[in-house]
Amino acid sequence: MLDDFFIRALIAGLGVAIVTGPLGCFTIWRRLSFFGDTLAHSALLGVTLALSFEMNISFAVFLISAVVAIFLINLQRVTNLPGDALLGLLAHSTLALGLVTISFLSFIRFDIMGLLFGDILSVNNLDILIIWLGGAIILITLKIIWKPLFASTVNYDLAQAEGMNPDRVNIIFTLLMAAIIAISIKMVGLLLITGMLIMPAAMARNLSDNPLMMVFIATVGGALSVLLGLFASLEFNSPSGPSIIVAALSLFLLSLINLKRIKIKGKVV
Amino acid sequence: MNNVVAKLNNAGLKINNTWLVKGVSFEVKKGEIVTLIGPNGSGKSTTAKIALGIYKNAEGHVDKYTNKIGYVPQKISIDWTLPVRVIDFMNLTEQLKEKDLDDALNLTGVKNLKYRNIKSLSGGEFQRVLIARAIAKKPEFLVLDEPVQGVDFKGEIALYELIRLISENLKCGILLISHDLHVVMSATDYVVCLNGHICCSGTPKTVANNHNYKELFGDRASNTLSIYEHKHDHTHSADGTIKTKKI
Ligand SMILES: Nc1ncnc2c1ncn2[C@@H]1O[C@H](COP(=O)(O)OP(=O)(O)OP(=O)(O)O)[C@@H](O)[C@H]1O
Numbered sequence: 001m002l003d004d005f006f007i008r009a010l011i012a013g014l015g016v017a018i019v020t021g022p023l024g025c026f027t028i029w030r031r032l033s034f035f036g037d038t039l040a041h042s043a044l045l046g047v048t049l050a051l052s053f054e055m056n057i058s059f060a061v062f063l064i065s066a067v068v069a070i071f072l073i074n075l076q077r078v079t080n081l082p083g084d085a086l087l088g089l090l091a092h093s094t095l096a097l098g099l100v101t102i103s104f105l106s107f108i109r110f111d112i113m114g115l116l117f118g119d120i121l122s123v124n125n126l127d128i129l130i131i132w133l134g135g136a137i138i139l140i141t142l143k144i145i146w147k148p149l150f151a152s153t154v155n156y157d158l159a160q161a162e163g164m165n166p167d168r169v170n171i172i173f174t175l176l177m178a179a180i181i182a183i184s185i186k187m188v189g190l191l192l193i194t195g196m197l198i199m200p201a202a203m204a205r206n207l208s209d210n211p212l213m214m215v216f217i218a219t220v221g222g223a224l225s226v227l228l229g230l231f232a233s234l235e236f237n238s239p240s241g242p243s244i245i246v247a248a249l250s251l252f253l254l255s256l257i258n259l260k261r262i263k264i265k266g267k268v269v
Numbered sequence: 270m271n272n273v274v275a276k277l278n279n280a281g282l283k284i285n286n287t288w289l290v291k292g293v294s295f296e297v298k299k300g301e302i303v304t305l306i307g308p309n310g311s312g313k314s315t316t317a318k319i320a321l322g323i324y325k326n327a328e329g330h331v332d333k334y335t336n337k338i339g340y341v342p343q344k345i346s347i348d349w350t351l352p353v354r355v356i357d358f359m360n361l362t363e364q365l366k367e368k369d370l371d372d373a374l375n376l377t378g379v380k381n382l383k384y385r386n387i388k389s390l391s392g393g394e395f396q397r398v399l400i401a402r403a404i405a406k407k408p409e410f411l412v413l414d415e416p417v418q419g420v421d422f423k424g425e426i427a428l429y430e431l432i433r434l435i436s437e438n439l440k441c442g443i444l445l446i447s448h449d450l451h452v453v454m455s456a457t458d459y460v461v462c463l464n465g466h467i468c469c470s471g472t473p474k475t476v477a478n479n480h481n482y483k484e485l486f487g488d489r490a491s492n493t494l495s496i497y498e499h500k501h502d503h504t505h506s507a508d509g510t511i512k513t514k515k516i
């Protein structure tokens with residue numbers, strides 16, 4: 001028999017995987033993995049905000065990530081620094097600010113390991129509600145902006161010329177990134193969120209030749225990673241977040257076999 | 270007035286205090302081909318992008334009276350790691366009907382590439398896909414920036430013919446950029462000659478006789494008109510219509 005906490009973990013994990021599948025594909029297509037990392041680092045600041053003002057953690061993390069994301073977009077406009085330098089700057093300053101603030105909150109008992117690596121086995125019913133409701137909102141929004149977002153990912157000029165409003169969908173997508181980090185932080189932890197985003201998508205890229213197929217495989221692969229990872233963590237008593245990522249890594253390695261086969265056949269995908 | 274699909278009034282673009290192009294005014298009407306000509310770096314592509322609204326900080330007035338727009342850029346940077354097939358690329362900005370999609374690929378002669386990854390296409394093949402994509406959505410305003418670059422000799426002639434057919438059949442307004450003065454002079458309704466600003470503009474005939482044009486392109490350039498007129502007369506007397514002209 002499975003315990004209640006494990007069932008809850010499964011439901012939460014699968015909810016996250018369904019959303020990280022499509023978002024992860026865009027993260028890879030738009031080369032945003034470091035951007036995801038930066039947002040995740042800023043999540044620590046969000047958590048301290050939540051603790052200080054007794055807010056919901058997911059909500060506070062979303063708020064901070066969104067502010068950081070918008071700030072970053074504007075910094076890119078006004079400075080001449082390359083994107084990765086700005087990302088590093090923001091990631092480490094928000095992380096440092098978060099750590100400093102936490103030290104002032106010493107009266108609060110605080111599970112920093114859980115924050116860094118996730119604590120999926122402690123998710124409660126409210127967390128599940130946030131994941132599934134938030135996830136639904138993210139997916140519906142993504143569905144609505146899919147066409148312009150994909151068009152502007154392929155080519156900005158074409159999208160802009162043909163009325164797709166790429167700047168607007170870029171901002172919306174950025175907010176979606178902040179949202180997925182907010183709802184998945186409890187599950188995989190802030191150090192591993194980007195892994196959850198890009199690993200199933202990277203695996204899917206090896207197996208697909210068109211965007212929809214890649215999204216589908218990434219979603220299935222993410223769900224599979226959650227299942228495998230959680231059962232492994234139950235079996236071997238390993239931490240749940242890292243176990244899920246290791247499972248995703250195994251799937252990625254398996255997908256390389258397909259790539260090799262295609263190379264041997266002399267066909268390019 | 271409701272025939273106009275796009276109109277530029279004293280439009281220009283300034284980057285770092287230098288004008289890339291300045292004071293450009295013209296309009297594109299339905300069923301009409303307007304061509305931009307000029308030497309390299311004279312601001313043709315920039316003008317096209319201004320007309321399309323790609324630059325947010327352009328000066329002057331740009332009015333577009335349609336949002337059914339097709340664009341073939343001069344150069345396009347695509348991340349080749351994306352999993353995009355020709356069929357996905359065709360549907361990029363509008364979900365096409367299967368038939369429209371196939372027809373467009375047929376017209377540009379690349380129907381057989383429908384399921385190929387765009388990464389695997391040759392330069393000319395990709396150029397044909399770019400044109401197919403722009404015309405498949407039956408635009409009312411079509412912007413073609415050197416659309417036949419890299420296309421083989423036979424294909425080049427066929428594609429120019431196709432462009433004229435589209436302007437007639439779809440009644441769309443076309444803004445064409447081309448270095449091929451023969452084509453420009455023969456298949457165009459209005460010519461804008463650029464060199465950072467408008468040197469001269471008007472019908473092919475007036476432009477070809479303008480001394481600014483001769484200065485810019487040299488004496489031989491004005492011959493293009495006479496060659497054109499000869500050819501043109503010829504096809505007219507043979508078929509009656511330009512449309513049925515066989516190449
Ligand atoms: N982003 C930019 N920043 C600064 N200068 C630019 C930029 N883009 C173009 N230019 C300059 O503006 C001028 C006009 O460029 P444009 O691409 O419009 O020329 P063109 O007429 O299309 O030339 P070609 O026949 O070679 O295609 C060129 O001198 C070019 O160097």
Ligand SMILES: [Mg+2]
Nearest residue numbers: 313314315343
């Ligand atoms: Mg150009």
